[in-house]
Amino acid sequence: MNHPQPPAPGPSNDLLTIALLSIDSPFFYRAGELTCEDVPLAIIAAAVDTPVYVYSRADLLRRARAFLETAGAATGPGRALVCYAVKANGNPAILRLLGEVGLGADVTSGGELFLARHAGIEPGRIIFSGVGKRAEEIAEALTVGIRALHVESEMELAAVAAVAERLGRVAPVGVRVNPNISATTHPYISTGLHGHKFGVPRERAIAILRAAAAHPWLRPVGLAAHIGSQITDLDPFVQAVRFLVELAGEMGREGIPLAYIDAGGGLGIDYQGAAPGAADWVRAVGALVGAAGYELIIEPGRSIVGRAGALLTRVVYTKEQGQKRFVIADAGMTDLIRPTLYQAYHPILPVVEPPKAAGDDELVDIVGPICETSDFLARDRALPSIAPGELLAVLHAGAYGYAMSSNYNGHLRPAEVLVEGDTFRVIRRRQTYDALLWGTE
Structure with missing residues (x-):
């Protein structure tokens, strides 16, 4: 690499x-x-x-609005959710500013969920990602009623189901799929290959979705992929989204309809060279998702706050x-x-x-x-x-x-x-x- x-x-x-x-x-x-x-x-x-x-402040708002406007145009009104990746910069004032302009939040811990809620971001606009969610964090997410928990293993799905049953709340779950797509970036921030800890391969994702659909306290709602960070080539993003759209279509034909495709984040910025613009990235992935009839979720972080x-x-x-x-x-x-x-x-x-x-x-x-x-x-x-x-x-x-x-x-x-x-x-x-x-x- x-x-x-x-x-x-x-x-x-x-x-x-x-x-x-x-x-x-x-x-x-x-x-x-x-x-x-x-x-x-x-x-x-x-x-x-x-x-x-x-x-x-002006630059943060300008970049956030660019994502919102382009995502809406690519998929149609009300068909896109831009979830700011809180891990990039979790300052409460910045989170509140981005929430007020219309962004949701992608969180990876109970702490980030707390920060997003503290900033006033509505639970229905929050996605919880990450490979190691503790039972307490799952309970916090279900209690406030977030949009979805993205599970990354069979054991995690079982943990979500157990917490959901204990709370008496049906848990909306998405599955993070590892598409085995290489993206040119530093190896420490590459996440889309089978050798990485993130997500599950295609066949295991299908099994997890089937298990969720059959469980009384689980409701499968979407598919997600995040292939890395600081990526400056659009092609790996397009490959990953095509992979998700095809898999979602297969699940729909099997009687497990899904609401959204989460294209993840990871768009790079030009620290020292050219990088694609936010609009180019959103149009590239949004067009595929919108044409297939799914809602689009994206998780930009660095591309909003970096510069x-x-x-x-x-x-x-x-x-x-x-x-x-x-x-x-x-x-x-x-x-x-x-x-x-x-x-x-x-x-x-x-x-x-x-x-x-x-x-x-x-x-x-x-x-x-x-x-x-x-x-x-x-x-x-x-x-x-x-x-x-x-x-x-x-x-x-x-x-x-x-x-x-x-x-x-x-x-x-x-x-x-x-x-x-x-x-x-x-x-x-x-x-x-x-x-x-x-x-x-």
Whole structure:
């Protein structure tokens, strides 16, 4: 499988991004300062300190509405449900914003179900996915009356049936099918092959649907597939949906009619290269589902929040070590683990716009304060000369940034800020040291 690699080092790696920032991004230079919407990032850093995640309200709403409008057009009014993947970014303010504009939620735990409900998202617009649902979580989902539980094994179906019978509630279930379709992405976020833990093969999916249809406390309602994350080729999505549509048709002819096809999520964004737009993806899968007469469910996450957010960090020191030059920032793998975990590439820009022809670009490793060699935000990155005290913005960091942050090495999780026009507000305060004592005696 091809692993995504950062571009070859060169003086224009991230500076080229400057020219592209005004395209499809809320972050851009104005009067020499990097801004989010109409707020200079330096003002946010002065008010809130660093590290801090910064999100654009307008960008979040624009992307969410694009999914809603395209999905409705592809399938017809009332025939599509866009369930935001809460795992991408579960900040309650962001969830409430997306829920108010019309998105449902795709959750993978009782905690995410709690967050979705706390944000006001209606239970009938919530799908519960994931391979390891505990009985308590299943009970919580059935009690509030969510749209469906997506089961991923025969044992899980039995657990859902037992909880449903105990509660006296018929459980709506979908089956996540593993279509054995390869999608080019990092192996840690590829989920659609038989060697992965997710879903079940076709014949087992049929057996599960038959068992659900025969059970008095179960009601089969749909089929789902999710083949991976950060996928930038539409063909694997189309293959997976065709597979589901054909299987749903076969079940219908057998007397087990299904209401919807869940095409999953996983649409990539252009961290460093071209990626299909949301409209292209929705039209490609929606047309197939709509033509077959099923409702469409999709689960976008990264493609809504990814480019809407940036991690703002301050340079603490610089350091020469042999042939290496290190820029040591106050944000590291505890704030943004994607570069460490997936070798992911994020554009990084100075908050103060560099001179157009300074001629002092240098290759640097941008690293954090964590006691691990793998603690880096970028390696061999070409940037203008950076001095201690300067601010850097790690772009396209709205998805799987704060959501995967930690307190490793005793570091505090960062603040989060939402920008609206020329104002901003803190939507999650920075942790204090007391947070490190939570739950202890």
